[in-house]
Amino acid sequence: MSHQHGPGCNHGHEGGEGGQRTIHVNDANKAPPLYKNVANYLKDEKKSGLKPRQGVLNGKRFEYFKGKRAIDALLREEFKKIPPKEEIPQNREDAYRILNELGRLGFILRVDRGESMGGKGTPRLLQVNPVQQVQEEGYYMWIWEGSQVRQYFGAILLVIIVLAAVLFPLWPDFLKLGVWYLSVAVLGLIGVFFGIALIRLVLYIITLPVLPRGFWLFPNLFADCGVIESFIPLYGFDEPKEKKKKKSTSSSKSSASTSTTVTEEKTD
Numbered sequence: 001m002s003h004q005h006g007p008g009c010n011h012g013h014e015g016g017e018g019g020q021r022t023i024h025v026n027d028a029n030k031a032p033p034l035y036k037n038v039a040n041y042l043k044d045e046k047k048s049g050l051k052p053r054q055g056v057l058n059g060k061r062f063e064y065f066k067g068k069r070a071i072d073a074l075l076r077e078e079f080k081k082i083p084p085k086e087e088i089p090q091n092r093e094d095a096y097r098i099l100n101e102l103g104r105l106g107f108i109l110r111v112d113r114g115e116s117m118g119g120k121g122t123p124r125l126l127q128v129n130p131v132q133q134v135q136e137e138g139y140y141m142w143i144w145e146g147s148q149v150r151q152y153f154g155a156i157l158l159v160i161i162v163l164a165a166v167l168f169p170l171w172p173d174f175l176k177l178g179v180w181y182l183s184v185a186v187l188g189l190i191g192v193f194f195g196i197a198l199i200r201l202v203l204y205i206i207t208l209p210v211l212p213r214g215f216w217l218f219p220n221l222f223a224d225c226g227v228i229e230s231f232i233p234l235y236g237f238d239e240p241k242e243k244k245k246k247k248s249t250s251s252s253k254s255s256a257s258t259s260t261t262v263t264e265e266k267t268d
Helices: 035-043 066-075 077-081 093-104 149-166 173-207 241-267
Strands: 053-057 060-066 107-115 124-126 139-142 215-217 235-237
Touching: 035 066, 053 107, 053 235, 060 066, 066 093, 066 139, 093 107, 215 241
Parallel strands: 053 124
Antiparallel strands: 053 060, 060 139, 107 124, 107 139, 215 235
């Protein structure tokens, strides 16, 4: 379940003077594609639910996480789509093994977490733990940054955009005219969006005292969904008041029952 040092271990061996430990890390880019996919899954907060934290080691920022959270992420249903069927973890011990392989292949490194650098909410100081083993209460730092292709592409694209903006006076007239039409179209769409938001608010205020439930035009306009789903359905109404009353009465009953049980225990 845990990564113990031995002949096949690639980091954390004892060596040097005074019994000091030297951490040798493998190149994660040479790892099998399966474990690269596992690492990409864990680094994707939306899929894995593993929220990274910020830490500082030797003056450089790194992302780190807790072992327990990573093991929980490897046991989620979303992860079953990534590895082959025979590699899907069935229990926490299997998840330990996968996380252990990430450390052996050079994706992560166990660290000890220190104090915050500037108070609450600021990155914490990190220090490499000489004993590299997987534990639920341990903290692990990402030393694999993933594929750099997107970063290089983004940097090149940013340079092109800046150069294009600087050379805008030298553009042909038809390109300048096209940019002007495009900017007007974007501003028009923004204006339409704010207009719809204002109209739906006015309709809601007008219908609220008249109808038993408030009327909403495009009820999913500000919902967390896609662009098309934001305009479906065309209209909707507030939740019925009876449901709200039932919820409030049920909550009051539960609070009353808990208070009576507490008083009974005190009298006993």
